[in-house]
Amino acid sequence: MDSVALRRLGFRLLWIALGVAFAFLVQWVALSSGQFNSNGQRLFFLAGLYVTLAVSLNLINGITGQFSMGHAAFYQVGAYTTGVLAAKFYSDGAGLASKYPLPWLIGMMFAGGLVAALAGFIVGLPSLRLKGDYLAIVTLGFGEIIRIIVQNQKSLGGSYGMDVKPKIDFIWLSTLLAIATIAISRNLLKNVHGLAFLAVREDEVASSAMGVRVTRIKIAAFLLGSALAGAAGALLAHHETFISKDTFPMDLSFIIVTMVVLGGTGSITGSTLAAITLYLIPERMRDLKDVPVSYAALGVIMLIVTVAFVRRTMEKDFSKLRTVKLVAPWFVSIVVVAVGGAALKNVGPLSKVIDGQQLRFVIFALTLITLMLLRPQGIFAHHEFSLQWLKKVLARFTKRSGEVAS
Amino acid sequence: MSLLSLDKATIQFGGLIAVNQVSFSLDKGDIFGLIGPNGAGKTTCFNLITGIYEPTGGSVTFDGKVIAKAGKSAGPESIAKMGICRTFQNIRLYGSLSAIENVMVGGFLRHRTGLFSALFDLKRAADETVELREAGMKLLQAVGLDDVADVRSRDLPYGSQRRLEIARAMATQPKLLLLDEPAAGMNPQEKMDLMEVVRSIRDQFGMTVLLIEHDMRFVMGLCEKIFVLDHGEEIAFGLPEEVRANPKVIAAYLGEAH
Numbered sequence: 001m002d003s004v005a006l007r008r009l010g011f012r013l014l015w016i017a018l019g020v021a022f023a024f025l026v027q028w029v030a031l032s033s034g035q036f037n038s039n040g041q042r043l044f045f046l047a048g049l050y051v052t053l054a055v056s057l058n059l060i061n062g063i064t065g066q067f068s069m070g071h072a073a074f075y076q077v078g079a080y081t082t083g084v085l086a087a088k089f090y091s092d093g094a095g096l097a098s099k100y101p102l103p104w105l106i107g108m109m110f111a112g113g114l115v116a117a118l119a120g121f122i123v124g125l126p127s128l129r130l131k132g133d134y135l136a137i138v139t140l141g142f143g144e145i146i147r148i149i150v151q152n153q154k155s156l157g158g159s160y161g162m163d164v165k166p167k168i169d170f171i172w173l174s175t176l177l178a179i180a181t182i183a184i185s186r187n188l189l190k191n192v193h194g195l196a197f198l199a200v201r202e203d204e205v206a207s208s209a210m211g212v213r214v215t216r217i218k219i220a221a222f223l224l225g226s227a228l229a230g231a232a233g234a235l236l237a238h239h240e241t242f243i244s245k246d247t248f249p250m251d252l253s254f255i256i257v258t259m260v261v262l263g264g265t266g267s268i269t270g271s272t273l274a275a276i277t278l279y280l281i282p283e284r285m286r287d288l289k290d291v292p293v294s295y296a297a298l299g300v301i302m303l304i305v306t307v308a309f310v311r312r313t314m315e316k317d318f319s320k321l322r323t324v325k326l327v328a329p330w331f332v333s334i335v336v337v338a339v340g341g342a343a344l345k346n347v348g349p350l351s352k353v354i355d356g357q358q359l360r361f362v363i364f365a366l367t368l369i370t371l372m373l374l375r376p377q378g379i380f381a382h383h384e385f386s387l388q389w390l391k392k393v394l395a396r397f398t399k400r401s402g403e404v405a406s
Numbered sequence: 407m408s409l410l411s412l413d414k415a416t417i418q419f420g421g422l423i424a425v426n427q428v429s430f431s432l433d434k435g436d437i438f439g440l441i442g443p444n445g446a447g448k449t450t451c452f453n454l455i456t457g458i459y460e461p462t463g464g465s466v467t468f469d470g471k472v473i474a475k476a477g478k479s480a481g482p483e484s485i486a487k488m489g490i491c492r493t494f495q496n497i498r499l500y501g502s503l504s505a506i507e508n509v510m511v512g513g514f515l516r517h518r519t520g521l522f523s524a525l526f527d528l529k530r531a532a533d534e535t536v537e538l539r540e541a542g543m544k545l546l547q548a549v550g551l552d553d554v555a556d557v558r559s560r561d562l563p564y565g566s567q568r569r570l571e572i573a574r575a576m577a578t579q580p581k582l583l584l585l586d587e588p589a590a591g592m593n594p595q596e597k598m599d600l601m602e603v604v605r606s607i608r609d610q611f612g613m614t615v616l617l618i619e620h621d622m623r624f625v626m627g628l629c630e631k632i633f634v635l636d637h638g639e640e641i642a643f644g645l646p647e648e649v650r651a652n653p654k655v656i657a658a659y660l661g662e663a664h
């Protein structure tokens with residue numbers, strides 16, 4: 001082995017070690033110091049799964065450009081495959097799964113991934129003939145078919161659901177799966193094969209004229225994306241110990257699509273960050289108590305005003321744009337809402353309160369609308385996080401503030 | 407020896423006969439012009455040769471193999487691999503990919519490493535990527551775009567985009583290069599440059615070129631043989647001077663005297 005290959009191997013091992021170390025770090029943070037209860041620990045576990053789901057859907061939607069809206073179905077297929085297998089091999093705490101939890105769980109990830117990939121292959125077939133909206137509708141329909149089949153299948157617990165025993169709870173494994181998904185996507189884009197995937201997204205006619213096997217690439221994207229989602233499903237099943245139709249609600253697929261679009265279609269970094277944020281926003285707001293109407297009403301009004309104002313600023317000459325002008329309105333409106341809300345709290349009808357649990361989803365929706373209005377290309381657009389990118393952004397930032405100073 | 411030959415190739419869309427029993431053959435190493443008024447069926451001919459459309463009658467033979475006959479075509483991907491590549495009338499670059507990435511996609515069809523090695527970033531996939539990038543840079547140099555290799559193709563000026571399409575097609579290492587209106591929208595200087603590029607491609611890489619073009623000075627200056635289509639039918643074939651003097655061609659372009 002020559003020195004270049006050795007160096008390459010060294011770097012590879014270093015990255016893998018870093019990934020594993022990070023996964024254990026996440027588990028340590030979640031479990032230690034007692035600041036998180038079991039619900040808080042669950043957040044860490046599920047965040048990993050959501051990142052996996054978003055990044056794997058990004059492979060299909062973002063990189064290959066096949067608009068799929070049934071991603072939760074693959075997640076579900078993975079979970080139910082695990083459920084069925086676990087029921088077969090579990091016998092009151094003495095089965096394979098209880099004796100060797102880690103190998104069992106890893107095996108289940110492969111099994112769930114395999115069956116989900118099969119489902120992905122079937123869904124991928126219409127993508128050979130359909131595009132855009134039409135494909136979205138077909139994949140959406142497919143997701144529903146799976147959901148309804150599961151709901152009505154007695155052997156899968158029907159609408160009651162099914163137990164998955166034993167409970168196997170490795171937070172690090174969920175983080176590691178997310179890291180592996182990110183690594184696989186990134187490796188693909190680093191090599192020329194990834195360019196072929198992007199080419200299919202950009203222009204199918206030109207790609208086939210260049211000899212790119214469009215069919216094969218679309219199928220590969222569906223296989224890969226659904227297998228990863230299936231593996232996530234396997235982890236979920238053993239973590240929750242109970243899966244039912246309510247574990248995979250209809251809007252789950254939409255939320256995953258939203259994560260991909262919001263992060264910037266095609267950007268791995270974007271999908272990852274959007275998955276974490278969009279998952280945590282509604283979760284963290286579970287503690288939201290009753291909110292007086294004065295705050296809510298003023299908040300909505302100020303949001304509309306601020307968005308309109310910021311949009312107008314953005315439409316002006318971009319080279320003269322100053323970051324302050326984009327940030328300041330937000331601070332102003334927060335102050336206005338805080339002060340005005342408190343002042344009007346006792347005025348007539350404004351003194352009523354709204355249930356925080358209902359408001360949670362309104363806030364979630366408003367966040368999405370605001371982001372889409374101000375940055376329709378997604379938070380990261382087509383960019384990826386890298387040192388080069390960071391330098392570029394910093395350079396632009398310092399240049400602009402330098403101009404302001406002079 | 408003829409590289410490509412069409413034998414009574416016909417394409418019919420419902421009641422419209424877009425290409426009607428067209429027969430011609432191309433010799434290796436020629437620069438060949440395909441001209442005719444708008445709607446004459448030139449681009450349809452290209453789509454037929456590259457496998458985007460299937461002929462409804464007749465056949466197409468390339469390099470001794472039948473690549474299309476009535477109701478059947480080898481398909482664009484196989485035809486590209488056999489050695490026919492093209493550019494498009496309305497530019498079809500991969501807009502959000504950089505110039506060099508566009509060319510690398512062109513070179514991808516002869517890839518040797520599988521998807522697996524790419525997903526795990528194995529050395530052989532990385533090596534192949536580097537190889538294709540280097541080959542691509544050479545092609546960009548040949549069309550004079552090596553200094554904008556990392557610019558997104560959408561952001562390139564029009565003339566550069568046309569040349570980039572040629573470089574991308576050449577990356578597939580074709581034996582026959584089809585150019586669909588390569589000079590459209592170019593200024594006279596860019597057109598002169600393009601003529602040089604096409605000529606040098608033929609000389610350097612021994613490629614056969616078939617091009618559609620409306621600019622007569624460009625066609626007459628560059629092509630060795632010219633084929634004229636009108637309403638899907640062949641009306642003339644021959645050397646530039648012969649075609650220029652052919653009364654049928656003049657009538658097709660200018661209308662007949664009454």
